Structure formats: C-alpha cells, structure tokens
Amino acid sequence: xSGTSRDAQPTxxxxxxxxxxxxxxxxxxATIMARYPRKRSALLPMLHLVQAEQGFVTAEGIALCAELLxxxxxxxxxxxxxxxxxxxxxxxxxxxxxxTNTLCAVMGGDAIxxxxxxxxxxxxxETTDDGAITLERVECNAACDYAPVLMVNWExxxxxxxxxxxxxxxxxxAGAQVxxxxxxxxxxxxxxxRLLAGFDDGRADEGxxxxxxxxxxxxxxxxxxxxLETSSGEESR
Amino acid sequence: MTAQLxxxxxxxxxxxxxxxxxxxxxHQGYVGLRAALRHTPEEVIQLVKDSGLRxxxxxxxxxxxxxxxxxxxxxxxxxxxxxxxxxEPGTCKDIPLMMANPHELxxxxxxxAYAIRANHAFIYVRGEVAHVxxxxxxxxxxxxxAGYVGPDVLGSGFELQITVHAGAGAxxxxxxxxxxxxxxxxxxxxRLRPPFPAVAGLYxxxxxxxxxxxxxxxxxxxxxxxxxxxxMGTEKSxxxxxxxxxxxxxxxxxxxxPLGVTLRELLEVAGGVREGHELKFWTPGGSSTxxxxxxxxxxxxDYEAVGAVGSMLGTKALQIFDETTCVVRAVxxxxxxxxxxxxxxxxxxxxxxxxxxxxxxRLENGEGSEDDLDKLLDLSDNIFGRAFCALGDGxxxxxxxxxxxxxxxxxxxxxxxxxxxxxxASTVFxxxxxxxxxxxxx
Numbered sequence: 001x002s003g004t005s006r007d008a009q010p011t012x013x014x015x016x017x018x019x020x021x022x023x024x025x026x027x028x029x030a031t032i033m034a035r036y037p038r039k040r041s042a043l044l045p046m047l048h049l050v051q052a053e054q055g056f057v058t059a060e061g062i063a064l065c066a067e068l069l070x071x072x073x074x075x076x077x078x079x080x081x082x083x084x085x086x087x088x089x090x091x092x093x094x095x096x097x098x099x100t101n102t103l104c105a106v107m108g109g110d111a112i113x114x115x116x117x118x119x120x121x122x123x124x125x126e127t128t129d130d131g132a133i134t135l136e137r138v139e140c141n142a143a144c145d146y147a148p149v150l151m152v153n154w155e156x157x158x159x160x161x162x163x164x165x166x167x168x169x170x171x172x173x174a175g176a177q178v179x180x181x182x183x184x185x186x187x188x189x190x191x192x193x194r195l196l197a198g199f200d201d202g203r204a205d206e207g208x209x210x211x212x213x214x215x216x217x218x219x220x221x222x223x224x225x226x227x228l229e230t231s232s233g234e235e236s237r
Numbered sequence: 238m239t240a241q242l243x244x245x246x247x248x249x250x251x252x253x254x255x256x257x258x259x260x261x262x263x264h265q266g267y268v269g270l271r272a273a274l275r276h277t278p279e280e281v282i283q284l285v286k287d288s289g290l291r292x293x294x295x296x297x298x299x300x301x302x303x304x305x306x307x308x309x310x311x312x313x314x315x316x317x318x319x320x321x322x323x324x325e326p327g328t329c330k331d332i333p334l335m336m337a338n339p340h341e342l343x344x345x346x347x348x349x350a351y352a353i354r355a356n357h358a359f360i361y362v363r364g365e366v367a368h369v370x371x372x373x374x375x376x377x378x379x380x381x382x383a384g385y386v387g388p389d390v391l392g393s394g395f396e397l398q399i400t401v402h403a404g405a406g407a408x409x410x411x412x413x414x415x416x417x418x419x420x421x422x423x424x425x426x427x428r429l430r431p432p433f434p435a436v437a438g439l440y441x442x443x444x445x446x447x448x449x450x451x452x453x454x455x456x457x458x459x460x461x462x463x464x465x466x467x468x469m470g471t472e473k474s475x476x477x478x479x480x481x482x483x484x485x486x487x488x489x490x491x492x493x494x495p496l497g498v499t500l501r502e503l504l505e506v507a508g509g510v511r512e513g514h515e516l517k518f519w520t521p522g523g524s525s526t527x528x529x530x531x532x533x534x535x536x537x538x539d540y541e542a543v544g545a546v547g548s549m550l551g552t553k554a555l556q557i558f559d560e561t562t563c564v565v566r567a568v569x570x571x572x573x574x575x576x577x578x579x580x581x582x583x584x585x586x587x588x589x590x591x592x593x594x595x596x597x598x599r600l601e602n603g604e605g606s607e608d609d610l611d612k613l614l615d616l617s618d619n620i621f622g623r624a625f626c627a628l629g630d631g632x633x634x635x636x637x638x639x640x641x642x643x644x645x646x647x648x649x650x651x652x653x654x655x656x657x658x659x660x661x662a663s664t665v666f667x668x669x670x671x672x673x674x675x676x677x678x679x
Contacts, residue, residue, distance in 0.1 A: 035400045037314070037357065038440055043422030044405050048364070069422070082424040082580075083405035085364050097365070101326050102524065102570040103484055103556050108664035139408065139574055141365055142323045142332040144483035144556065145490050148665070154367040161666045182336075183368035192367050196403040204375035207368060209255040214333040216490030217479075218250050220506045221242035 012089040014058040021053060022064065029068050032198060040069050043079055045197045047086055052194035056087040084138075085196075092127045094172045095189050097138035097151040098165070104140070107147040108161065113137060115162035120169060132173045134189075145213035146182070153192045155180035158211055182211040240494050240502035243469060243477040245457050246450065247493045249338045256372045258379040261340035267385060269459030273348040274393045279309070281352040285455065288463035289475030294320055294411075294448025295522060295551045297474075297540040300455075306435035307353045307443045316439040317350045317358040318446045320416055321373070324363055324408040325523035326574060327554035330479040331449035333491055335362070335369045338453070339376035343399070345452035347385055348459055350397050353445050357398045361416055364403040374401045408578035412626050413446040415580065426582045427626035450479060470496035474539030478553055484519075485511045485559035485663075497542070500555060501534040514559035518642065522551020524571045525631025527638035528564075548638070561667075563658035564643045565650050568635045569597035575632035586629035589620040593636060600647065603655030610640055610647055 017025075028049055033042040043065060050061030057080050066073045080086045098113040099105075116135055120128055127134040143149045146158030150165060157168060158181045171178055178186045184206035187195075195201050249255040249264055258266070273281050286301030307315055319342070323331040335342060342360070350358045360377070362370050377399050380386045388396050402420060409415045410425040417439050419425035438444025454476065458466045467475040474496040480503055483489045487508030494503070500519065510516050518528045521538060527548040529536070536542050543550045558567060576590035596613055599605040617633040624630060640647060649657055661667055 038421070040422035041402075041420055044419065045403065047405065048403060079422065079424055083407050085404075085406035100570070101574055102567045103327055105570055106558065106562050106567060106660075106663045107484065108666055110660060111664055111666075138365070139577065140324060140326040140328070142329045142363075144327050144329045144554065145481060147483060147489075151365065154365050156366075156368070159665075180368065184371070195367060196364050196370060198374070198401065198403070200374050200378065201371065204256065204368075204371040205254070209252060210250045210333055210337045213488075213490040214337065215251045216488050216507065217242055217492035217494075218244045218247050220492070221244050224242065 010088075011059050011062070012056065014054055014056070014060065017054070017058075017060045017064075025049065025053060025061075025064060026068065028197070028199070029065075033068075035198065040071070043069060043071075043076065044083070047080060048193045049197040051087065052190045052197060055090050055190060090127070090131075091189050092132050092134040093188050094132060094169075094186070095134050095136065095151075095153050096169060096172075097136050097141070097154075099139070099141050099143075099147070099149045099151075100137045101140040103144050104148040109148040112148055112150065112160055112162050112165045116165055116169060119166045128173070130173065133169055143182075146211060152178065152180070152186050153189050155183040155186050156211075157181050158213075180207060183207045240492065240498045240506050242492060242494050242506065244493045245477050246334060246338065246341060246453050246479060247491060249341075250333070250491070251337070255337050256339055256376065258340060258376070258383060261338070265460055266340055267344055267456075269456030270344050270347055270385060271391065272459045273351060274391060274395070278352045278354055281348065281459075284463050285352070285458060288458045288466040289470070289473075290451065290454055290458065290466065291474065291540065292448055293450035293454065293478060293552075295325070295525075295549070297550060300447065300451050303435065303447070304349070304353050304445055306433070307445060308436075309354065311443070314357070314440075314442050315353055315355040316442055316444040317346060317353060317355040318416065318420065318439060318444055319346060319358070319360040319449060319452055320411060320413060320446055321360050321362040321449045322404055322411040322416060323449070324411050325525060325552050325554065326571060327483060327520055327523045327556040328481065328552040329483065329554065330481045330491060330552065332366055332369050334449060334453060334479070335373050339372045340380070341453045341456055342373070342449055343376045343380050343385070345455040346399060347380070347390060347397060348455050349445065349447065349452055351390070351395055353443075355445070356396050357400070359420060359439070360399065360401045361410070361420055362401060362403055363410075364405050370401070370403055377401055407580075408574075409580045409626075409628055412628060415626070416446065417444065424580070426580045429625075471537060471539045471541070473541055474550075480538065480553045480555060482507050482555050482557065484557040485514060485562070486557045487511055497537040497539045499535050499537055503538075503555065504534075504557075510557060510559055514561065517558050517560045517562055518564060518639075519558065520551075520554060520556045521548050523554040524556075524574070525549075525627070525634050526551040527634045528642065529638075530642050548634075559663075561658065561663040563656050563660075563663075564639050564646050565597070565600055566656060566658065566660070568639045569594075569601055571635045572597055572632065575628065579628060579632075583625035583629065585620045586624040586632065589616050589624075589629065590632050592616055593632070600650045601656055603650065603653070605651050607648060607651055609651070610644065614640060
C-alpha cells in the first residue's frame with residue numbers, strides 16, 4: 001500500500017461507554033454468539049456491532065469483545081487492523097466509497113474521486129468538518145457492469161459521473177433522503193453496521209430486483225426465444 | 238454467430254419481487270429440494286458428479302468430487318461454507334444473483350448440506366454490499382419459516398441451521414482457507430494444505446466450501462436431471478454459466494450462456510465494443526487471469542480452451558478495454574490492489590507486490606528504464622509458484638501477460654517520459670462531450 005499507513009495510527013479517543021450501552025452490547029453480543037458453534041466466530045459481527053453503537057471500533061469496544069470472547073485485546077486488535085471496514089477514527093454519517101480499481105478508474109472513477117476531493121476539500125480516508133461525509137477509495141465492489149460506481153454506506157450508486165457524484169454528496173450534506181440507484185433508501189453508517197452484525201432491518205423489499213445492466217442478458221434472451229428446463233416441462237418458453 | 242443464451246440462474250432477474258419465497262416458488266422454487274430429499278445423500282452427490290458441474294468461483298474443480306471427499310459416517314460435525322465474498326476485480330456475477338434470486342442459493346445450500354451431511358451451513362457475504370446482505374438474510378429467514386431450514390427439513394428428519402455472516406473488507410477472504418480463518422474470528426490468512434478443508438476445515442471439521450454460483454446451480458440439476466445440465470456446454474465444461482461483460486462495451490451486463498461461448502458471440506449480443514472504438518485487451522475471468530487480446534475473440538470460453546491460450550476461465554468476468562486505455566496504467570492499478578490486499582503472511586507476495594507498485598510508479602512518472610521490464614518479470618518469477626496461496630500467482634498474471642502482449646507500450650513510457658495516454662478519453666463520459674463532466678484527472 002502506498003501512502004501513509006492507517007495501521008500506524010492509534011485508535012482515536014471516544015466518549016466513555018455508559019453502563020446502559022455496555023449492557024446493550026453484552027445482550028446483542030450474546031445473540032450473535034448463539035449463531036455459531038464456537039463463540040470466537042462472533043468476533044467480526046461483534047466489531048460491526050461496536051461500530052453500530054460507537055461509530056468506530058473504540059478501545060473500549062475492543063476490550064469488551066476481548067472480555068466476552070476470552071481473547072486478549074491484542075488478539076482483537078490484530079483482527080480490527082486487518083479488515084478495511086473497521087474504522088479506528090469516527091466516520092461521517094455517510095461513508096462515500098469511490099471505486100478506483102482498474103476498470104472503474106479507467107471508466108471515470110479516478111475523475112470522480114478527484115472531483116469529490118476538490119469539492120469536499122478532503123482527501124482519502126478523511127471526513128468533512130461537518131461530520132457528514134467520509135471519503136474513501138475502495139476496491140472492486142462487484143458492480144463492474146455499472147462502472148464507474150460509488151457506494152454510500154455500502155449501497156450501490158451505479159453509472160456515476162463527476163457531476164452526479166458532487167450532486168449526491170451535496171444532497172447528503174443537506175440532509176436529504178437519498179435512495180440507492182440499485183438498492184435501498186440510504187441509512188446512516190451506524191444503522192448499516194447494525195445490519196452487518198446480523199440484525200435484520202426488515203428492508204429487503206426496498207429497491208428493484210435488478211438494475212438495467214443485470215437485465216441485459218435476460219432481455220436479449222427473451223428476444224431470441226429460449227427453451228430451457230424442458231426435461232421437467234413447466235419452465236419452457 | 239450470436240451467442241445462444243440460456244437463462245436459468247438469471248431467469249428471475251427483473252421479475253417483480255423476485256427475491257421473495259412466494260415468487261421463487263412460482264418459478265419452480267424448492268422443486269429441486271423435494272427431488273433431492275427423495276434420494277440418499279450419496280445419490281445426490283452422484284447426480285452432481287454426473288452433471289459435470291465444476292466450481293464457478295474460478296478454479297473449476299468438479300463440485301460433486303469435492304463433496305465426495307467428505308468422509309461419511311465419521312461421527313464428526315460437517316460444515317458447508319458458501320463463498321459469497323465476491324471481490325475479484327471485474328467479477329460481478331454473484332452479487333446481482335444474490336440480490337435478485339437469493340432463494341436459488343438458499344435452496345442449493347440446503348441440498349448441498351443434505352448431500353454432505355452438514356447440519357450447519359454458513360453464507361459468508363462480503364460486508365460492502367448492504368442490500369445483498371439484506372436479501373440473503375431475508376431469504377434464509379423465509380426458508381426457516383417455510384420449514385425448508387430448521388430442525389426437520391420438510392419432514393425428512395434432516396436438521397439444518399444456516400448462518401449468514403458478513404465479512405469486513407478483505408479480498409484475501411475469497412481464498413477458501415483464509416475465509417475459514419476469517420469465519421473463525423481471525424485475520425483472514427490462508428492455511429497450509431494439506432490437510433484440505435474436506436478433512437480439516439472449519440473448526441477442524443470436514444468442510445465443503447463452494448462459490449455462490451456453483452451452489453445456486455444445484456437446484457436446477459436436481460429438478461431437471463444431470464443429463465439436462467450436461468447437454469449444455471463443451472466436452473469437459475458442462476452446463477450454463479454467467480458471463481459478466483464490463484468496460485468499453487455497448488451493453489455491459491450479465492449474460493448467462495452455455496460454457497464454451499466465445500467473446501465474439503457475446504459481444505454481438507452486447508452490441509460490440511463501444512461505438513467508434515476497437516478492442517485492445519480483455520480479461521477472461523478477473524484481474525488474476527492473464528489478459529488476452531483481439532486475437533483471442535474466437536476462443537471458446539470454457540476451462541480447457543482458455544487455459545490452452547495461456548490464461549484461465551476464472552470467474553468469467555470479461556473486462557473489455559478499448560484502444561483509449563493505457564495497459565500500463567491498468568496493470569499498475571491492479572498491482573496496487575494486490576499490494577493492498579496481500580495478507581502479509583508470505584514474503585514473495587508481500588514484498589513482490591510492494592516492489593511491483595514502486596516500479597509501476599516509476600514507469601508512469603517517466604522515471605523508469607527498460608531494465609524495469611526485466612525487473613518486473615524477475616519479480617514475477619519469484620512470486621509465481623512460490624507464494625503461499627493463489628493471490629500471489631494472480632498478482633503476476635496481469636504483469637507478465639501485459640508485458641508479453643504490449644512490451645512496446647511499456648517501452649513508450651520509458652522513452653517518452655511517462656504515459657502517452659489521455660485518461661479522460663477512456664472514461665464513459667468522454668463521449669458525452671460536456672467538459673464539465675471531465676472533472677479533475679491525475
């Protein structure tokens with residue numbers, strides 16, 4: 001990795017964890033641990049849970065995970081620093097990830113990232129002063145047929161341009177309700193982290209079945225006429 | 238000739254509420270599960286062997302054979318782990334599949350778990366796709382409520398629990414043993430093999446790890462029979478699969494076709510390379526598969542034929558780049574990716590990818606020399622076959638193949654004092670014309 005290593009930076013200070021929050025985390029952690037035959041498997045979702053409550057992985061959050069899973073804080077920290085989704089400094093309400101892996105970069109991701117840096121006055125892995133936006137270059141997010149792509153709190157924003165991206169961050173900063181181009185209404189960073197800890201937010205029915213690029217194969221097939229699954233009959237067209 | 242498309246996994250794409258159990262069941266959903274439960278687990282494994290299904294995650298290992306390695310009657314718990322950590326650059330097939338048709342995956346999980354006698358299955362979804370995670374979680378919960386999953390699957394006496402697990406951002410976790418370490422709550426670093434996961438996998442128990450598309454192909458085999466499946470494809474590469482076209486193509490997207498279709502045929506359906514441009518290079522299956530050029534347009538896209546021209550079928554992620562793209566810039570960025578994602582466990586990969594990045598920076602800044610090409614190839618020799626896992630080998634693919642096909646372009650960077658390409662010309666909005674769209678380019 002070129003540039004300054006984030007791993008070299010210590011975990012940011014945080015508000016002390018209240019007793020009520022601690023109780024809530026302990027209860028939710030028990031729910032997570034029950035999903036696995038061995039409780040250490042709960043560590044990744046529990047770290048998502050800590051981010052859901054505290055906005056990033058705090059030193060107290062690490063200590064609590066270590067205590068509940070009977071690990072050392074060093075063992076937990078080693079995991080935290082390995083995965084890019086775990087943040088050790090506060091993240092804005094909206095995490096904006098611009099794909100700058102090769103295909104998206106070539107298709108315009110570099111231009112989008114450059115424009116957003118200029119527009120927001122921040123660089124990679126930095127947060128705007130109003131706490132609204134954290135900007136990050138992300139690796140391939142498996143939406144290459146929609147390049148260039150950016151993610152807001154891990155929801156898809158497909159086929160972006162520098163203009164659409166600046167408009168998007170302006171709307172987010174203004175507090176407007178924004179919906180993914182392919183997915184759900186954008187929730188806060190902490191709400192998404194709770195989802196990723198395995199707590200269903202009941203919003204699977206939002207958004208479409210698929211986006212336009214996803215559909216191009218079936219659309220082309222329906223024009224040419226296709227016959228499949230004929231051995232059991234029912235499905236042939 | 239135009240590609241004969243064959244939507245099976247993609248047949249529900251775009252159907253209203255396609256992600257729900259109700260709609261899935263209206264399209265033969267869970268018919269395959271009922272068929273499978275009428276067989277013994279051994280018979281189910283044999284049916285999948287007979288179908289010729291091979292792993293769709295890149296390696297192409299026969300799926301039924303992998304299942305057959307699980308010891309039967311050993312008394313130990315068995316596990317099924319679905320690799321839904323789709324992160325290989327260019328690869329975008331499993332994510333839309335899980336968004337539109339998650340029940341096909343869930344049904345496949347149940348059948349597979351039954352076949353290998355696993356009572357607990359895990360779906361490891363990369364964390365960076367919130368809505369896909371929602372859809373999979375919701376589908377699993379629906380399957381529990383319908384009695385497809387739980388203490389007594391459809392009254393068969395078979396017990397199954399499914400856990401949907403979110404990753405946290407690490408490409409290496411797509412490597413199956415790194416995924417297991419990650420699922421055990423550790424850093425995602427690959428394990429030494431042997432022992433293979435079939436013997437000692439998750440928690441040291443016999444474990445099958447399969448890609449999403451492999452597992453999602455199983456219900457169609459159960460409901461239509463192995464002969465139906467193996468009638469599609471080529472001699473050793475059977476069945477249908479999802480080809481993902483991206484980049485400088487008129488209609489990028491997901492095209493499901495029998496194995497063995499060619500890029501020329503797929504491009505015909507997809508409207509060709511973007512108007513006014515021509516194909517320069519492409520990947521057959523993600524950035525870890527050596528790049529190919531226009532001379533390979535008629536290579537059948539199956540495991541054998543792509544291998545025969547020095548690349549790999551991989552994930553069938555066809556990234557198309559036209560003549561506006563600088564191959565050095567493209568490979569430099571992939572090298573940065575591998576350096577970023579190298580887990581650090583082994584020296585060849587950790588140090589080799591680091592030096593790739595340094596050398597590419599020199600070349601792009603016009604500070605490189607022709608010796609740098611030899612240095613890149615020498616580094617590649619020292620990574621390939623010497624790294625602990627396939628990530629290292631994969632990192633060398635774009636480097637060695639791009640120097641093989643485009644040595645002159647590397648030399649031009651040396652002699653011309655940097656990159657001769659205008660990055661704005663390769664963007665999708667370059668054609669739109671508006672200068673306000675061009676933004677800041679490096």
